[in-house]
Amino acid sequence: MRALLVDPSAPGGLRLGTAPDPQPAHHQALVRTTATSLNAGEIAFGLAAAPPGAVLGWDAAGVVERAAADGTGPAAGTPVVTLMGDGAWAELRAVDTALTGVAPAGADPAALATVPVAATSALRALHRIGPLLGRDVLVTGATGGVGRYAVQLARAGGAHVVACTGDPGAHGDLLRRLGAHEVVGTPGEVARPVDGVLDLVGGDRLVEAYGTLREGGTLVAVGHASGRGEDFPFGALFGDQGRHDRSLVTFFLLGCAGLDRDLGRLAHRVAAGELDPGIAWRGDWSAAADAVAALRSGGLHGKAVLTFSRRRGAGARPVS
Structure with missing residues (x-):
């Protein structure tokens, strides 16, 4: 062949x-x-x-x-x-x-x-955050393949979606068309604490994004585009002042079961024009x-x- x-x-x-x-x-x-x-x-x-x-x-x-x-x-x-x-x-x-x-x-x-890596990673990472209806979700690296699907799927699940991109001026209109309610340049610009973060960048961006979580919130580390490690400053992992029970979890797509069903359903949604x-x-x-x-x-x-x-x-x- x-x-x-x-x-x-x-x-x-x-x-x-x-x-x-x-x-x-x-x-x-x-x-x-x-x-x-x-x-x-x-x-x-x-x-x-x-x-x-x-x-x-x-x-x-x-x-x-x-x-x-x-x-x-x-x-x-x-x-x-x-x-x-x-x-x-x-x-x-x-x-x-x-x-x-x-x-x-x-x-x-x-x-x-x-569909396979980008859409399915976005779907399963959002599942890890939990029910999305009425919740605030931040997506970092939102203009990449996984990020664009994550914005669309989070919006379809009923979340208030905040998309983070390095150049909001250039990519803001696109991300809003995909379903973002807000577009920011850094996690520090997020107006209020969020229930979940889907992080595709890693490094300092992940550390900053973790700080946006409200009590009980979850950050799912999906991507590592920065190529850098994460250095949390002293106090970042304290649990007081509304920060109790926040989670940072890792993610590996091939560790998930039942992907055949997800692949098929997402493929049909893409073919129908429901997902870009x-x-x-x-x-x-x-x-x-x-x-x-x-x-x-x-x-x-x-x-x-x-x-x-x-x-x-x-x-x-x-x-x-």
Whole structure:
């Protein structure tokens, strides 16, 4: 099969080559990939750590080529969205049926490919905060792939949503269209204590965001875009003055059970236009180096998606 292979000498650290077809385990379906979305963590950490020739990739949309031998999961010919720790950057992928969601026929594969990590992380992290109706929720790093889905899903759940972005002037209108009631530049600008924080930045931003929690509030540490550690000043973890029982919890998507249902439901909502997938860059997989460069630039607010075509040289384009 054709695949994007890790190659430190190639532009973007990837080259289009061939790899052995995957051999699905008893509980896995064989899926033909139609699109994959790239995640910042894959580019920042995965490429550097992987050996040459490896096939990476977490997110993929596709069609079931062969159903799982144990009878679980969708039948051959079913459009799906898939999530695994690797293997998405190839024509064929062996996927656990527990990490495979049924997608609607005829939907845009590029939009579906944004669902697995970004939308599902946002949904499960918001679940960790608890019931959202009538509560105040702060989302840091709100213009990224997970952040944009988090704003939409929190608003749909009935929360009062505060979106935090480094440039409110440039991104405020977008975030309000997605559902934010307020847009701030730092957590310190939040007008009143919040019930929950979905933090996608880490570092000093997480420390500051933790300080916005009211009694009983929860901060879910989902992303670590800052690349920095967290240094809490003395007193930040005191429990007096309305700060009793505040929680800071970690998050790992693949540690969650029942993701097949979430993947399918979110895919249907994206296909129906109820959720904006936030595609900021899309192109054929022959332009993978351009996608990697766009993500590394730090100026891409949204998802970068590669579509898998049978032809070469389809090119790439930013999405306005």
